[in-house]
Amino acid sequence: MSFETKINEEYKWGFETNIERDEFPKGLNENIVRLISQKKKEPEWMLEFRLKSFKQWKEMKHPTWQYSKIPPIDFEDLYYYSVPKGTGEAPKSLDELDPELLATFEKLGIPLQEQKRISGVAVDVVFDSVSLGTTWKEDLEKAGVIFCSISEAIEKHPELVKKYIGSVVPATDNYYAALNSAVFSDGSFVYIPKGVTCPMDLSTYFRINAKETGQFERTLIVADDDSYVNYLEGCTAPQRDENQLHAAIVEIVALDNAEVKYSTVQNWYAGDKEGKGGIYNFVTKRGICKGVNSKISWTQVEAGSAITWKYPSCILQGDNSEGAFYSVALTNHMMQADTGTKMIHIGKNTKSTIISKGISAEQSENVYRGLVKIMPSAKGARNYSQCDSMLIGDKCAANTFPYIDVKNPTATVEHEASTSKISADQLFYLQSRGVDPEKAISLIVNGFCKDVFKTLPLEFSVEAVKLIEMKLENSVG
Amino acid sequence: MSILKVENLKASVEGNEILKGINLEVKPGEIHAIMGPNGSGKSTLSKVIAGHPDYEVTDGSIELNINGKMQDIAELEAYERARDGVFLGFQYPIEVPGVTNIGFMRESFNALCEHQGADLMDEEEFRTFVKTKLPTLSMSEEFLDRAVNEGFSGGEKKKNEILQMLIMNPRLALLDETDSGLDIDALKIVANGVNSMKSKFNSFILVTHYQRLLDYIQPDFVHVLYKGKIIKSGGKELALELEKRGYDWLIEESK
Numbered sequence: 001m002s003f004e005t006k007i008n009e010e011y012k013w014g015f016e017t018n019i020e021r022d023e024f025p026k027g028l029n030e031n032i033v034r035l036i037s038q039k040k041k042e043p044e045w046m047l048e049f050r051l052k053s054f055k056q057w058k059e060m061k062h063p064t065w066q067y068s069k070i071p072p073i074d075f076e077d078l079y080y081y082s083v084p085k086g087t088g089e090a091p092k093s094l095d096e097l098d099p100e101l102l103a104t105f106e107k108l109g110i111p112l113q114e115q116k117r118i119s120g121v122a123v124d125v126v127f128d129s130v131s132l133g134t135t136w137k138e139d140l141e142k143a144g145v146i147f148c149s150i151s152e153a154i155e156k157h158p159e160l161v162k163k164y165i166g167s168v169v170p171a172t173d174n175y176y177a178a179l180n181s182a183v184f185s186d187g188s189f190v191y192i193p194k195g196v197t198c199p200m201d202l203s204t205y206f207r208i209n210a211k212e213t214g215q216f217e218r219t220l221i222v223a224d225d226d227s228y229v230n231y232l233e234g235c236t237a238p239q240r241d242e243n244q245l246h247a248a249i250v251e252i253v254a255l256d257n258a259e260v261k262y263s264t265v266q267n268w269y270a271g272d273k274e275g276k277g278g279i280y281n282f283v284t285k286r287g288i289c290k291g292v293n294s295k296i297s298w299t300q301v302e303a304g305s306a307i308t309w310k311y312p313s314c315i316l317q318g319d320n321s322e323g324a325f326y327s328v329a330l331t332n333h334m335m336q337a338d339t340g341t342k343m344i345h346i347g348k349n350t351k352s353t354i355i356s357k358g359i360s361a362e363q364s365e366n367v368y369r370g371l372v373k374i375m376p377s378a379k380g381a382r383n384y385s386q387c388d389s390m391l392i393g394d395k396c397a398a399n400t401f402p403y404i405d406v407k408n409p410t411a412t413v414e415h416e417a418s419t420s421k422i423s424a425d426q427l428f429y430l431q432s433r434g435v436d437p438e439k440a441i442s443l444i445v446n447g448f449c450k451d452v453f454k455t456l457p458l459e460f461s462v463e464a465v466k467l468i469e470m471k472l473e474n475s476v477g
Numbered sequence: 478m479s480i481l482k483v484e485n486l487k488a489s490v491e492g493n494e495i496l497k498g499i500n501l502e503v504k505p506g507e508i509h510a511i512m513g514p515n516g517s518g519k520s521t522l523s524k525v526i527a528g529h530p531d532y533e534v535t536d537g538s539i540e541l542n543i544n545g546k547m548q549d550i551a552e553l554e555a556y557e558r559a560r561d562g563v564f565l566g567f568q569y570p571i572e573v574p575g576v577t578n579i580g581f582m583r584e585s586f587n588a589l590c591e592h593q594g595a596d597l598m599d600e601e602e603f604r605t606f607v608k609t610k611l612p613t614l615s616m617s618e619e620f621l622d623r624a625v626n627e628g629f630s631g632g633e634k635k636k637n638e639i640l641q642m643l644i645m646n647p648r649l650a651l652l653d654e655t656d657s658g659l660d661i662d663a664l665k666i667v668a669n670g671v672n673s674m675k676s677k678f679n680s681f682i683l684v685t686h687y688q689r690l691l692d693y694i695q696p697d698f699v700h701v702l703y704k705g706k707i708i709k710s711g712g713k714e715l716a717l718e719l720e721k722r723g724y725d726w727l728i729e730e731s732k
Binding site for chain 2: 424425426428429430431432433434435436437439440443444446447448449450451
């Protein structure tokens with residue numbers, strides 16, 4: 001059976017905004033780290049955190065255990081700080097933003113002007129190294145919810161940031177975590193106070209625009225006792241021949257009875273059909289269910305980036321806490337994804353669910369890598385994992401590396417896995433009912449991903465379905 | 478005018494010639510049965526007419542009546558043929574996990590509507606429409622919300638094929654061994670579905686091993702396929718004769 005494959009070269013988010021920038025010179029040294037901290041008018045303890053991390057990073061070596069083939073990255077040839085002129089200072093009202101920036105986000109489907117804002121969702125927009133501002137701020141403040149850029153939080157809520165930053169992902173966790181801890185520029189900060197159900201969904205949109213610039217997102221979400229929040233994240237970047245780095249850290253802390261739902265639709269530029277250009281998406285995302293009965297769920301739709309390397313994980317420390325990971329990872333052309341999760345069971349009767357759906361087309365490589373670890377203290381812990389792979393065509397590859405480490409005999413761990421292929425017969429069946437090949441593939445793929453898509457908020461799930469359809473356009477002829 | 482006209486049709490898969498010059502004309506209102514021993518090319522014939530991409534037409538023509546004009550469809554994609562009124566009921570219906578039966582049928586139905594310039598149906602309208610077809614096949618509504626063919630028994634899958642046929646209301650229905658694996662009750666239900674759709678405007682080609690289906694669906698013509706050629710055509714009585722005598726005498730005769 002041969003699939004004649006054509007290429008979808010359309011990446012409609014691939015435009016560039018021409019805007020004057022403030023940036024630091026290329027390269028990474030202690031001085032750059034100090035400059036970033038100084039530019040953000042950070043307190044001493046934050047600078048110390050950065051400098052210590054930088055020192056640690058310098059002593060670390062780039063990891064080699066991953067399955068993806070990552071070309072050497074020249075860390076001296078990157079800009080570590082780049083912001084649109086005039087935005088580096090204290091954040092102003094979104095309405096006062098450069099019209100060029102407003103137009104950019106409008107084009108991306110995120111209107112920022114007050115009268116056009118999407119109701120029911122508050123958005124923080126991060127452009128290269130800076131957060132441009134957050135919508136619905138006052139409404140959230142009334143509920144006691146803090147939703148602002150991490151830079152603003154360091155300034156205005158230092159006690160909270162100091163207490164939690166690095167507490168879930170220490171700088172020494174891995175090479176890119178150390179790098180991020182040294183040079184992180186912006187990202188979001190969320191604090192939901194005790195007993196509060198966040199009155200609207202919170203969302204951050206990350207946009208890379210400047211050339212040869214690394215984006216070092218830092219997001220911290222703290223849900224205090226008995227609180228609830230639904231958080232969404234999206235991202236895009238211009239279409240370029242050079243690779244760009246997005247190395248993020250996201251930390252979530254859920255205290256007693258708190259619940260955090262975190263959803264991502266990742267749509268960074270993935271490079272062209274020969275694998276030229278695209279974002280390196282090297283991300284450490286981890287949540288800790290610190291309190292009893294707390295819950296954290298990660299849902300991700302990974303549809304972009306030349307290389308994706310991330311494992312949104314949960315540390316289930318509180319008794320009866322629950323972690324979940326729902327993932328759809330789609331790779332096409334020359335894309336590589338090495339993604340999965342870690343569920344670390346520490347508390348009693350902790351529970352975790354992993355549902356991973358990998359779809360590979362063209363010459364892409366898709367890896368699921370996961371760890372389920374049941375510590376001796378995790379009496380009665382339960383895990384259910386399901387890892388399914390779907391292959392489109394016969395040049396792509398899917399690999400599954402599930403690690404299971406059980407140290408308590410009362411635990412129940414279930415793992416199911418499958419690999420399927422969209423066969424010529426399956427396509428013919430749908431076609432014989434009048435459904436054209438592209439629609440047929442999208443039906444099959446959406447059916448395959450259903451268990452994950454249904455965990456997304458409605459608008460997000462519609463967007464995810466469209467995105468997957470578009471990414472697979474022309475991938476079978 | 479005919480609905481289908483197949484002339485000197487030759488087709489191969491991976492270089493092996495399976496159909497070696499088929500001639501077949503089907504007129505509106507007719508039911509044709511294709512019989513023959515295993516490996517004679519019966520299923521291939523229905524797949525080639527429906528446009529399975531694995532088969533290459535190397536010679537001859539397949540003409541279909543499209544809006545009153547006979548047009549060669551050999552180069553058309555399967556979905557284009559379906560939109561122009563060809564339906565293939567599968568011998569082994571394919572599972573599509575995660576896609577609901579009704580969602581799939583609506584996708585298909587609306588693709589046909591769009592092609593024919595008719596209004597599309599929304600979910601609610603479509604459900605109401607599909608429900609009118611269920612009693613004919615003794616199917617319950619619960620079938621509509623299950624994933625396409627997933628976890629269906631053999632009989633349920635075949636009934637589901639017939640349901641799809643009733644929804645699409647094709648001008649030419651090719652049913653590939655729809656009777657295989659059915660018990661007598663299911664067989665009657667399937668036949669009932671076919672008979673309910675039969676009219677002077679459409680036609681059927683039934684590929685079958687057994688005469689018993691023909692007890693319930695009266696064919697106008699019976700053709701015997703052997704080694705890629707039709708070696709004998711006749712009326713309903715030919716099927717009865719085959720039931721008694723097998724194929725050997727025909728094969729001898731054709732040599």
